[in-house]
Every structure is written in structure tokens, then in C-alpha cells.
Amino acid sequence: MQIDAIFLHIGVVLIKKSEMNALCKTLCDFWDSSIGKKLIVAVTGVMLVGFLIAHMAGNLLIFQGRESLNDYAYFLHHFLHGMGIWLFRVGLIVAFVLHIVATVSLTRQNRAARSEKYAHEATSRASLSSRYMIWSGLTVIAFVIFHLLHFTVRIDPDLASMKDPMDPSRHDAYGMVIAGFQNPVVVLFYIISISFLCSHLSHGIASIFQTLGFNSKKTRDPFHKLGLVISVVLWLGFLSIPFLALFDLIGDGEKDAPVPMEASVNTELLFRC
């Protein structure tokens, strides 16, 4: 509840006083209501799922080779003069924070609403994934922190300093990914986290349609299946990379012999020029 209050306060401060009362009341009512908060969870969920699909598609460029992935990484960091990526980041952070604040608050209310448990508890049809949404979600937070430090902030100087052998002025995202997944413990952590994330989505995606009110007798089943398919595709797409990198199945095992590879690529580049 306190987090909610702080959150609303920030929102209110940003709005002019004259317009404040009416708009604030509507916003406050919406945020305070069960359905309003759930709608926020669903809309931010759509944004996060959209990001995941795009992120996976981008990552899969690694299978086209170093040039494709590094071009893509370069593009991400430089479109709209480097502003583009920050627009995306700000949007994502806002969605992520809203999603977390709303779901933590909803979960606390839900626990309070069923304060006295059944001595003999039974479940008719709720899936395991649906019952542990808060835990799969909280694992995602831990994962996101690790992942950002690993590949975005690059706290490991060896990963941060890698240069593209074809164009040493830019960072070698391709080499970084391959090198970053040489540690089996890191790969195991990725497998566990992405599995939790996909469990989250196996319930979450189908939920979006119900929460946003698109469901009917006819569509509920297809939407549920769509959610499962997207979750499995994301699981395979994301995990193929750390898994294949660990077993040297991406590229041609060049990480074992970086120097000759660099040389050969450079000559290739020379010829092309």
C-alpha cells in the first residue's frame, strides 16, 4: 500500500493543479480498483511480451553470423542518434515497474482476502504456472538484474573490451555472447530463469485476453493454446543460444582460435574493399 501511495504521489505532482482533482480522482479510482489494476498488469504485460518477441528475433541473428548480429547491435545503439534505444528503455522500465508494483499489490490483497486457509485444500483446474505467478515473476527480476550486468552494463572487463575484428571501432556483440556463455553455471542460470519466465507466460498470455475482455466461449481455448505456443517458441528461441554456445555449436568454434580467425576475417575485409 505504501509503495502505491508513493507511486500515485509522483503521478499527481506531474499534473497541473487545476486539472488535478478530476483526473486524479479517476486515476486513483482506477488504480485502487481491482479491475483497473489488473488492466494495468495486462497492458504492461502486452508491452513486455512484445519486447520479448522482438528481443528473441533480434538475438537469433547470431545464427546468421558475426556481421549480422554486430550490425544489429550497432543499429540498436545508434538509431535516432542513439536516442532510440533510450526511448525503448524508458518505456520498458516504466512498464516493468508498473507491472511489478501492481502485481505485488494485487497479490498482497489476494492473500489477505483468503486469510484463513482450508484445512483440506483442493484445486479444480488452476494450473501450477497460474498459482506461482508471483514467484516466477520475482525470479525474472533477479534474472533481469544479472542479465543487464552481464551483457548491457558488462561488468566483466573481458566482455566489455571485445572489439569487432571486422571493424575494431565497434563492440563485438557476437564474440561477447559466445564468450559469455562458456561458463556452465551461467548457462544453467539462464535455463532456469527463462524456464520460469516461460511458465509465467504460459498463464500470462492467455490471461491478457481475459483481462482485456476479448474472451468468449469460442476464443478462450484458442487464446490459451496461442499462449502456450508463444511461450514454447520463446523458450526454444532464447535458450538455443546459450545452449549451443556452451557446446561450441554456433559459428565454427572460432573462440578456441581467435587470432587466426581475426586475421582471416580481416583479409576477407581487405579483399572486399
Add this chain to the structure above:
Amino acid sequence: MNLTLKVWRQEGPSESGHIKTHEAEGIPEEASFLEMLDIVNERIIIDGGEPILFDHDCREGICGSCSLTINGVPHSKDTGITTCQVHMRRYRDGDTIWIEPFRARAFPILKDLVVDRSAFDRIIASGGYISVRTGAAPDANATPVEFEDATDSFNSAACIGCGACVAACKNASAMLFVGAKANHLNLLPQGAPEKDQRTLAMVRTMDGEGFGNCTNQYECEAVCPKEISSDVIAKLNRDYAAASAREAVD
């Protein structure tokens, strides 16, 4: 048949309750579940004990009074029936049966298995009506209603307000009940003019009563004796969003 009952016993609203074991011996197969409890109660009274308190009225599945959670499932695991329609032939000699009240913070326990469901009445009072007199039943087809709408509305109107949906929900959410009651009126020409007002008021009262939030697990639908579909929840979500938006613009 002989059964072991694990029954929730609680002296009063502020007392703490506990599970008490009662032996139910020589129960005829053709007895209903509530008749089985009647038999057990008669014996308790003869022995000078306090009978097990439970709610019931019509005993034919129409009033919505009976309210037991049987082996963890409101109205038992048989679908589409109320507790009063459960029969002992569904159990076997030697079975242990757990009998608990409908649990939710918004349904405080009054005594033993009896809970206070007046929160539902307050939700209805906040919007589950129409404000104009409709007079006598209109002539058939005088007010045209789409077939789909008539069917949906009629199915929603089948809700008997028993509260099993709340009792089954992991979050004690009342969305199936409120969805059914709002949808019933929102779909009809008589109810449509007050649709926004009704939807907002009923949802706000529901929230204020301390029910939880729907997490789309559909446990409610599985136990509803009238088999209300959770489509009414999707509709309620949609109507609430639209009503909020219109309220913000006004």
C-alpha cells in the same frame, strides 16, 4: 455406511475454530448430504452436545442457502449442483469427508459452518437493480431483444448468489457473481441505460467488501452450481474499462 467426518467447529464469530472429528455410523446410501448431517446432529443432541450448525433452506438447489466446502471443493466435486443436491451414494463406506465453511475474509464465519454472506446483498444494493418501474410483464416480443443477448442474460440470471465462486477462488474474488449480476441487467433494454453506473458501483462495492482480485484461474466456474461461464468476467472487465473511460471524460 460408516464415515468419518472432519468438521470445522467454531463457537462464534470472534472465537477461533478447529477441525473436530465426528463419526457418522449407519448412514443410508439414499440420504442426501444434508440429511446425513441431520442424522449426525440428532445423535449429537441426544448425547447432550452442540449440533453442527449449517445453512440450508430449499434443499432443491434453487435458493442458494446451502454452503459447505466438501473435501476442499464448494458444493463438492460433482459439477453443476449445490450442496443440498449431493447424495451419500457418491461416497463409499469408510470414507473420510472434510466439511468446512465457505472461506473468505468477506464472508466472516458466524458459527461452525454458517458464514455471513451479506456482502453480496450490499453489492446488489449498490447496482443490481433498475431504477424505473417496469409494470406488469410486457407482451412477448413487444420489446425486441437479440437472441444472443436474451440467452446470455438469462444464463447470467441463473446465479443463485450462493457464494461458491468466492469460496473456490484462491483469492476469494467475487468476479463471477458480480459479472453474472451485472451482465444479467446490462444486456437488456431495461438495464442498459444504467450500465456504466451499475458496473462502476458494483465493482467498487465488491472491492470495498474485501474480496480478492481475479487471476483468471477459473476455479469459480468449475464449482458454480448454475455453471455460469467466466465469460461474464471478461465482459465485466470490458464494461468496467469502458465505464471508467467515459467517467473520466465527463
